[in-house]
Amino acid sequence: MAQGQFNILDIAKQVRLDILRMFYVSGTGHLSPAFSCCDILCELYFDGIVDTSAIFSNNRDRVILSKGHAAAVLYAVLARAGYFERSELLTYYQRNTRLGGHPSTKLPGIETPTGALGHGICFATGTAKAAKLDGKTFRTYVILGDGESQEGSVWEAAEFAAKECLDNMTVILDNNHIQASDRTENIMPLRSVRSKWESFGWYVLETDGHNFDELHKAFMQAKSHTGSPVIIIAETVKGKGVSFIENNPDWHSRAPKGTEWDIICEELGITRKELERI
Amino acid sequence: MRDAATRLVYETVKKDSRVLALTADNRNEIFDMIRLEYPENYIEYGIAEENMIASAAGLASCGKIPFLYTITNFMSMHAFEFIRNDVCIPNMNVKFLGRSSGLTSSSMGPTHQGTEELALLRTLPNMLTITPASPIEAREATRFAYEHKGPVYIRLEARGEKEIFSENYSFIPGKGSVIRKGEDLTVIAMGSIICEALKAAEILSTQNISLQVINMPMVRPIDSELIMTAARETKCIITYEEHSVYGGLGSAVSEVLAMNSSGCKFAMMGLECCASGCGNRQDMREINKISCNDLISKVREMLSL
Numbered sequence: 001m002a003q004g005q006f007n008i009l010d011i012a013k014q015v016r017l018d019i020l021r022m023f024y025v026s027g028t029g030h031l032s033p034a035f036s037c038c039d040i041l042c043e044l045y046f047d048g049i050v051d052t053s054a055i056f057s058n059n060r061d062r063v064i065l066s067k068g069h070a071a072a073v074l075y076a077v078l079a080r081a082g083y084f085e086r087s088e089l090l091t092y093y094q095r096n097t098r099l100g101g102h103p104s105t106k107l108p109g110i111e112t113p114t115g116a117l118g119h120g121i122c123f124a125t126g127t128a129k130a131a132k133l134d135g136k137t138f139r140t141y142v143i144l145g146d147g148e149s150q151e152g153s154v155w156e157a158a159e160f161a162a163k164e165c166l167d168n169m170t171v172i173l174d175n176n177h178i179q180a181s182d183r184t185e186n187i188m189p190l191r192s193v194r195s196k197w198e199s200f201g202w203y204v205l206e207t208d209g210h211n212f213d214e215l216h217k218a219f220m221q222a223k224s225h226t227g228s229p230v231i232i233i234a235e236t237v238k239g240k241g242v243s244f245i246e247n248n249p250d251w252h253s254r255a256p257k258g259t260e261w262d263i264i265c266e267e268l269g270i271t272r273k274e275l276e277r278i
Numbered sequence: 279m280r281d282a283a284t285r286l287v288y289e290t291v292k293k294d295s296r297v298l299a300l301t302a303d304n305r306n307e308i309f310d311m312i313r314l315e316y317p318e319n320y321i322e323y324g325i326a327e328e329n330m331i332a333s334a335a336g337l338a339s340c341g342k343i344p345f346l347y348t349i350t351n352f353m354s355m356h357a358f359e360f361i362r363n364d365v366c367i368p369n370m371n372v373k374f375l376g377r378s379s380g381l382t383s384s385s386m387g388p389t390h391q392g393t394e395e396l397a398l399l400r401t402l403p404n405m406l407t408i409t410p411a412s413p414i415e416a417r418e419a420t421r422f423a424y425e426h427k428g429p430v431y432i433r434l435e436a437r438g439e440k441e442i443f444s445e446n447y448s449f450i451p452g453k454g455s456v457i458r459k460g461e462d463l464t465v466i467a468m469g470s471i472i473c474e475a476l477k478a479a480e481i482l483s484t485q486n487i488s489l490q491v492i493n494m495p496m497v498r499p500i501d502s503e504l505i506m507t508a509a510r511e512t513k514c515i516i517t518y519e520e521h522s523v524y525g526g527l528g529s530a531v532s533e534v535l536a537m538n539s540s541g542c543k544f545a546m547m548g549l550e551c552c553a554s555g556c557g558n559r560q561d562m563r564e565i566n567k568i569s570c571n572d573l574i575s576k577v578r579e580m581l582s583l
Contacts, residue, residue, distance in 0.1 A: 058340070058341070105368045111336075111339060112332075112335060112336070112339070112364060112368060113363055113364075113367055113368055115363075116359055116363050118328070119332050119359075119360065119363055119364055120332075122328060122329040122331075122332030122333050122336075122360070122364070123332045123333065123335050123336040123339075123364055124336060125329065125332075125333040125336060126332065126333035126334060126335060126336020126337040126338070126339070126340070127336040127337075127339060127340055128336075129321065129333065129336070129337060130336065130337050130339075130340030130341070130342055131340070133318060133342070134340070152328070153326075153328040153329055153332070153360075156323075156324075156326035156328055156329035157329045157332075157333070159324065159326065159329075160323060160324070160326065160329055160333065163324075164321075
């Protein structure tokens, strides 16, 4: 954590509040997957990892949300980082919005449309390879889901990135152990994630996905590592930030309703009125 | 056809460093020349078409012009969603060279016969699909693909197809062309099977039947004007293709005729579903009832002779 502890914690809290505002308006979307990787994205964008001053430069860092259903957090982070007005967040899921349920390239900061799983990491091998070919210094970051790792294409990309020595590519595995309909272990256990990636030729780091000190250290290590791509296995809690949503498999694709909002307001110390405006 | 197309890629790599040759364990001799002479412009993805396609989109997003070369089914069907989401929806500048289209693979069986991919590809936004009839058309289609900004899919057959165009042929997107003028019936063909139609026209001319033969390399956009002119002038049309008639040339032409209330007599010759049987290409055409003789019978039937 390069910035002060208070600062980044406060930013992450504000981003979660913005996400809640979006869901308060939309009444739909994937809240729990967004909260799961919220701290990872905040660390990326607000702690000096991604260069947010180079938004439209060819040498901009590429951030690819391979688990596209967590779009809400990417929107909230991009808006706060100045890619577009924060007020636009309230158009989430609305008619003619640029902020649909899954990311579209209509929005600044979105490199490729994700949502179908196992695509983003493949796309990322292309941007990382292009940087190598052109001698460019930008880095490519991919946020990958643990459930998403069941897609075969993820391992096609893993093989290719290792073969091409794409050390300018960092994958962050949002390892929350829950997928759409159940816990990952009940659907398709990933078994040893670390040894899988190691055997594919990747340099593996492990971290708490909600601890900014650990995340920062991991990203800095990833930046300085050479010779192979890096995966940061971030242990996360799906729905992190709201007690009754945390680690609850029922919440993959639902939004709070009715009195649930009162509990959320109480936990986060805000009023319903504050949820209505941004 | 595939040598003509890949040679043009080789020539283009020489003068434009943005051009990349990508393959999924399917290089031919010419791509191998790129690998040896321009290793920076050659990327081997292994047998992993999904990653190759999305990765190509990533390369294109950084200004590269990737040409992907492998067996058409593995690219268009195995990895269809990657073409749709990663390339077509965001309009990425990616070029697909799908080899073994049509019945090229003959005895290798239906896994290797590219006989349905147009039905998928022509539904995609921004995608232009080209089925060349000859090596020169394949070469010129590849040149067009390089110059065009956006996704292009070229359905290549194999080697040694007969040439029907002159050296100075230039490919015009969305346009068909009359290869042989005729008055009684028009055959609209796609791919090198057009040579069977030309042979049929020659045979039928000895029976006082005047067959017109049109080459239609693109089904989207399709040359509606030329189709409607043929409908007006000959009042009878047969589409002829080594592809499923459902979603292929047959469907595309029938859509034009129906939307324009043509009243033209119309038949589709092509595959009803995946090709059946084994044999060489001629055998396959005969088994699947799309040979020159089958076309001649269909023409006579349509003209009530």
